Amino acid sequence: MKYSLAFLSVILCLSIASAQAKCTYIEEYCGTSPSGVVVHWKWVNEAEGLIEWTFNNTGSSQASVILNRGATYNGVPLVPPYVFAAAYFPAYLYDGLAQYFYGKPVPLRNYQAEYDLPIGMLDVDGHYWTVFVFTLAPGQVFRMEEGGYIYEGSNIFPYCQNVDDITYEGSAVFTIQYHKNEQCHQFDSTQPCPPENFDVGSAYYSIKKGLVNSTNFWPSAGDNFTMNVCLEEGHGYKESSPSMMMRKANRATLTTDVDRLHMSNINRAVRSLVRPSKVSTGGKRVTRIL
Numbered sequence: 001m002k003y004s005l006a007f008l009s010v011i012l013c014l015s016i017a018s019a020q021a022k023c024t025y026i027e028e029y030c031g032t033s034p035s036g037v038v039v040h041w042k043w044v045n046e047a048e049g050l051i052e053w054t055f056n057n058t059g060s061s062q063a064s065v066i067l068n069r070g071a072t073y074n075g076v077p078l079v080p081p082y083v084f085a086a087a088y089f090p091a092y093l094y095d096g097l098a099q100y101f102y103g104k105p106v107p108l109r110n111y112q113a114e115y116d117l118p119i120g121m122l123d124v125d126g127h128y129w130t131v132f133v134f135t136l137a138p139g140q141v142f143r144m145e146e147g148g149y150i151y152e153g154s155n156i157f158p159y160c161q162n163v164d165d166i167t168y169e170g171s172a173v174f175t176i177q178y179h180k181n182e183q184c185h186q187f188d189s190t191q192p193c194p195p196e197n198f199d200v201g202s203a204y205y206s207i208k209k210g211l212v213n214s215t216n217f218w219p220s221a222g223d224n225f226t227m228n229v230c231l232e233e234g235h236g237y238k239e240s241s242p243s244m245m246m247r248k249a250n251r252a253t254l255t256t257d258v259d260r261l262h263m264s265n266i267n268r269a270v271r272s273l274v275r276p277s278k279v280s281t282g283g284k285r286v287t288r289i290l
């Protein structure tokens, strides 16, 4: 039997098209910080709910940004936007994904040599929260995988509230209080967790007012981050100094449209699908869910 060349090329195109549909994923735009850090995401493995974030600093200076994102299910919001790392940071601290850093931020690849992603304290309207600090040199591209984009057997999709610049303000010792059950055991019941009350030295950052409300995803509700101002870097002990004021995070409040019980049920479902994910420039395998 003899096929015409045209027929063969149609078959070839169809098979390329279907191979592409299966094997390559389109990058979705997430957001751009005023400094020019562009963030996209794409599926790495839909069946496993695994995505990859790409941060690309298209600006001309080094920039530190946060990623404020939530998730949708069947086109409707499911997880309210919160800053990446606010939920489950105590688990990340002990599973090797994240580490607080003291001092001015440096581009990620330098931290990656130590296989730890930097987390830091972000001052949101006078309250501190723990967030991933993505610092990129001009032209630098950083990729990071995130698992857990599955709910009730279907994919959920990230949606981005914003990618925003944060500014280094100093370093200090903070006392952290968190709920071990919500912020660590529910992430992974087998891993060790930090004590529910611990001190850590960390850089702290500011962000333009109004860009982030709080970290309103339920595992982080109730976290308290208290700066020990006496040990603040670069500030002597001055009784009259406004920086002597103790700044303390209040309990996070869930926005009215989020039902806490509902969120907790979602998290249980999502948790059953925890899978390893990795920082591609580092090589350390990590686990995380939403």
Ligand SMILES: *[C@@H]1O[C@H](CO)[C@@H](O)[C@H](O)[C@H]1NC(C)=O
Residues within 6 Å of the ligand: 054, 056, 057, 058, 141
């Ligand atoms: C990063 O952004 C630059 C400038 O827009 C572009 O040329 C480059 O292809 C981007 N890199 C990636 C990996 O997206």
Ligand SMILES: *[C@@H]1O[C@H](CO)[C@@H](O)[C@H](O)[C@H]1NC(C)=O
Residues within 6 Å of the ligand: 177, 178, 179, 222, 223, 224, 251
């Ligand atoms: C955080 O502080 C509030 C107010 O003092 C307190 O009620 C709450 O229990 C603290 N959270 C933790 C995890 O200790």
Ligand SMILES: *[C@@H]1O[C@H](CO)[C@@H](O)[C@H](O)[C@H]1NC(C)=O
Residues within 6 Å of the ligand: 081, 161, 210, 211, 212, 213, 255
């Ligand atoms: C902050 O909260 C308000 C009201 O709850 C909401 O309309 C707004 O979108 C939120 N902004 C961000 C950046 O989360």
